[in-house]
Amino acid sequence: MKIPILKSIEIHSLRVAIIDETKSYSYSELERQSVQIAKMLKETNIQLEGSRIAVLLNPGFQFAAAALAVWRVGAIFVPLSVNSPDSAILYVLDDITASIILTDNNFELNISALSKRANAQLLNVENAQSAKVILQDILYKSDREALIIYTSGTSGKPKGVVISLGNLEAQMTTLINAWQWSADDVILNILPLHHVHGLINALFCPLYAGAAVYFLPKFDTNVVWSLFKSDRINVFMAVPTIYVKLIADFDAADENEQLKRKEAISSFRMMVSGSAALPVKVLDKWKTMSGHILLERYGMTEIGMAISNPYKGERRAGFVGMPLPGVQVRLFDESTNLLIDNDEEAGEIQIKGPSVFKCYWNRSEVTANSFTKEGWFKTGDLAVRNNGYYKILGRISSDVIKSGGYKLSALEIEEQLREHPNIIDCAVVGIPDEEWGEKVAAAIVFKTELSLNFDSQLTQWLKERIAPYKIPRIWRFLKELPRNEMGKVIKNDLITIFNQKNDTSA
Numbered sequence: 189m190k191i192p193i194l195k196s197i198e199i200h201s202l203r204v205a206i207i208d209e210t211k212s213y214s215y216s217e218l219e220r221q222s223v224q225i226a227k228m229l230k231e232t233n234i235q236l237e238g239s240r241i242a243v244l245l246n247p248g249f250q251f252a253a254a255a256l257a258v259w260r261v262g263a264i265f266v267p268l269s270v271n272s273p274d275s276a277i278l279y280v281l282d283d284i285t286a287s288i289i290l291t292d293n294n295f296e297l298n299i300s301a302l303s304k305r306a307n308a309q310l311l312n313v314e315n316a317q318s319a320k321v322i323l324q325d326i327l328y329k330s331d332r333e334a335l336i337i338y339t340s341g342t343s344g345k346p347k348g349v350v351i352s353l354g355n356l357e358a359q360m361t362t363l364i365n366a367w368q369w370s371a372d373d374v375i376l377n378i379l380p381l382h383h384v385h386g387l388i389n390a391l392f393c394p395l396y397a398g399a400a401v402y403f404l405p406k407f408d409t410n411v412v413w414s415l416f417k418s419d420r421i422n423v424f425m426a427v428p429t430i431y432v433k434l435i436a437d438f439d440a441a442d443e444n445e446q447l448k449r450k451e452a453i454s455s456f457r458m459m460v461s462g463s464a465a466l467p468v469k470v471l472d473k474w475k476t477m478s479g480h481i482l483l484e485r486y487g488m489t490e491i492g493m494a495i496s497n498p499y500k501g502e503r504r505a506g507f508v509g510m511p512l513p514g515v516q517v518r519l520f521d522e523s524t525n526l527l528i529d530n531d532e533e534a535g536e537i538q539i540k541g542p543s544v545f546k547c548y549w550n551r552s553e554v555t556a557n558s559f560t561k562e563g564w565f566k567t568g569d570l571a572v573r574n575n576g577y578y579k580i581l582g583r584i585s586s587d588v589i590k591s592g593g594y595k596l597s598a599l600e601i602e603e604q605l606r607e608h609p610n611i612i613d614c615a616v617v618g619i620p621d622e623e624w625g626e627k628v629a630a631a632i633v634f635k636t637e638l639s640l641n642f643d644s645q646l647t648q649w650l651k652e653r654i655a656p657y658k659i660p661r662i663w664r665f666l667k668e669l670p671r672n673e674m675g676k677v678i679k680n681d682l683i684t685i686f687n688q689k690n691d692t693s694a
C-alpha cells in the first residue's frame with residue numbers, strides 16, 4: 189500500500205495544506221519538504237526501516253513534513269511533547285531506543301545533550317535543503333508500524349501505543365466519512381500533537397482529505413476568537429476545558445463583541461468536543477452562543493475514535509453517540525462475565541476493529557492483558573447504552589485522572605513524588621473541577637517539619653521531572669494516609685478529605 193496521506197498530497201498539490209504563524213504552504217510544498225527531510229535521513233546511513241525517529245518540533249509545517257518523511261523512509265514516527273522536561277523526554281527516547289531525533293533551531297541546543305545520552309543522532313530539519321541522495325518510495329504492508337504515541341494509564345510509567353499504517357488508515361477513513369471532511373475545510377488546530385486528538389483527528393485527517401490546517405503557536409482565547417471572526421476557519425476541535433475557557437472569554441466581552449463572535453461561530457461547518465466528558469452546561473451554553481450542538485465523540489489512544497454523535501441526526505446532550513462505522517463496541521460486566529444487552533445496566537466498553545492499535549511498545553504482557561480472550565480491547569471506561577446511544581459513566585480505575593483533556597496516571601505522579609527526599613508517603617487523586625474536568629490533588633506525608641511554601645517548592649521540584657500538566661494543583665499535608673486493613677490507600681476517603689476546606693489549592 190502507499191502511505192495514505194501521500195496519496196492525498198498528489199491529488200491536492202495546489203491546495204493549501206498548512207497555515208502557520210508566518211505563512212501558508214501548499215500540498216506540493218509539503219511534499220517537497222518531506223522529500224528533503226527523507227533524503228537527509230537517508231544520508232545518515234543509519235538503518236532506517238522500522239527504526240524509531242523521535243520528532244521534537246512545534247506544531248506547524250515542519251512537523252507535518254517530518255511525519256511524512258519518517259514514513260517515506262519506512263521508520264516509525266514518535267512525536268515528543270514540546271513542553272516536557274528533559275527526564276520525561278529521555279524516558280521516551282530510551283524506551284523506543286530512538287535512532288534519530290528530528291528537531292529545529294528552537295530546540296536543537298536544548299536537546300543536544302539529551303540526544304547524546306540517548307545515543308540518537310540529532311538532525312535539524314532546517315538543514316534538509318542541502319540533502320542530495322536519491323530517494324525511492326517504499327511500498328508498505330498495512331501492518332507496518334506507523335507511529336508510537338505515549339499514554340499514561342493504570343501502570344506507573346507511560347506506555348508507547350503502536351499504531352500501524354492500517355490502523356491509521358482505518359481511523360482516518362472512518363472519521364473523514366462520518367464527519368464529511370472535504371478539501372474545502374479549514375481547521376484550527378490548537379491541540380498538542382503528541383496525542384491522537386491533535387495529531388490524527390485535527391492534523392492527519394484533514395491532510396488525508398486535502399483540507400487546510402491552521403496552527404497557532406499556543407492556545408490563547410483572544411487569538412482564537414479573533415481567528416474565528418476572520419472567516420478563515422470552518423472546523424474546530426477541542427477538549428471541554430478549551431470550550432470552558434472560550435466561554436469565559438466570551439462572557440467577559442462587551443455586547444457588540446459578543447454579537448460578532450456569535451455570528452462568526454454560527455457559520456462553522458463543524459465543532460467537535462472530545463477527550464473528556466463535555467458537561468451538559470457547556471454544551472447548552474455553546475448552543476445558545478452559536479446554534480451548534482457540539483459534536484461529542486469518544487476515543488482513546490489505543491483505539492482512535494470509536495463512538496460519535498452523528499454529523500447529521502440527533503446529537504444527544506450527555507451522550508457520546510453511537511459506534512462509528514467499522515468499529516465494534518460492546519458493554520461487558522467483568523464481575524458476572526456477561527455481556528450487557530439491556531438499557532439499564534452499566535458495563536466496560538470493549539472495542540474490536542481495524543482501528544484498534546497493534547501493541548504496546550516492548551510490553552507484550554501488558555498488551556495481552558488489555559485484550560479479552562476473544563480479542564476485544566478493554567478500555568477501562570464504564571458506560572450505559574440508551575436506544576443505541578452510549579453514555580460514559582467514568583473510569584473503572586480511580587488511578588486514571590483526566591485533567592484538561594490529558595489522561596494522567598496517579599501512580600506515575602505518586603512514584604515521582606516518592607523520589608523526593610523529604611516525602612515518606614503520598615497518594616494522588618483527581619478532584620472534579622468545572623474548568624479542568626478533574627484537578628490533580630496530592631496528599632503528602634513528610635519526614636521532617638514543613639518549611640513555608642512547601643507546595644510551591646514541590647511544584648518547582650516536579651517541573652524538572654514531569655510534564656507540566658501532570659503537576660498537582662491541590663496539596664494536602666497529612667500525618668498519615670487513610671488506609672484499609674490491607675494497607676491500601678482508600679482513595680474515596682482521600683477525596684472526601686480534599687473536599688473539606690483548608691486545602692492548599694493552586
Ligand code: MCA
Nearest residue numbers: 379383384385407429463487488489591592593594624661
Ligand atoms: C494548566 N493549568 C492547570 C492545568 N493545566 N490547572 C489545573 N489543572 C491543569 N490540568 C494552569 C497553569 O498552571 C496556569 O496557571 C494556567 O492553567 C495556564 O496554563 P497553561 O499551561 O498556559 O494552560 P493552557 O495553555 O491554557 O492549557 C490548557 C489546555 C491544555 C489548552 C486545555 O491543557 C491542552 O492543550 N489540553 C489538551 C490535551 C489534549 O489534547 N488531550 C488529548 C488526549 P497560572 O496562570 O496560575 O500559572 S486524549 C486523546 O487524544 C484521545 C484519543 C481522545 O479521545 O481525544
Ligand code: AMP
Nearest residue numbers: 462463464465485486487488489580595
Ligand atoms: P487517552 O488515553 O489520552 O487517549 O484518553 C482516552 C480516555 O479519554 C478514554 O478512555 C476516556 O476515559 C476519555 N474520553 C475520551 N473522550 C471522552 C468523552 N467524550 N467523554 C468522556 N470521556 C472521554
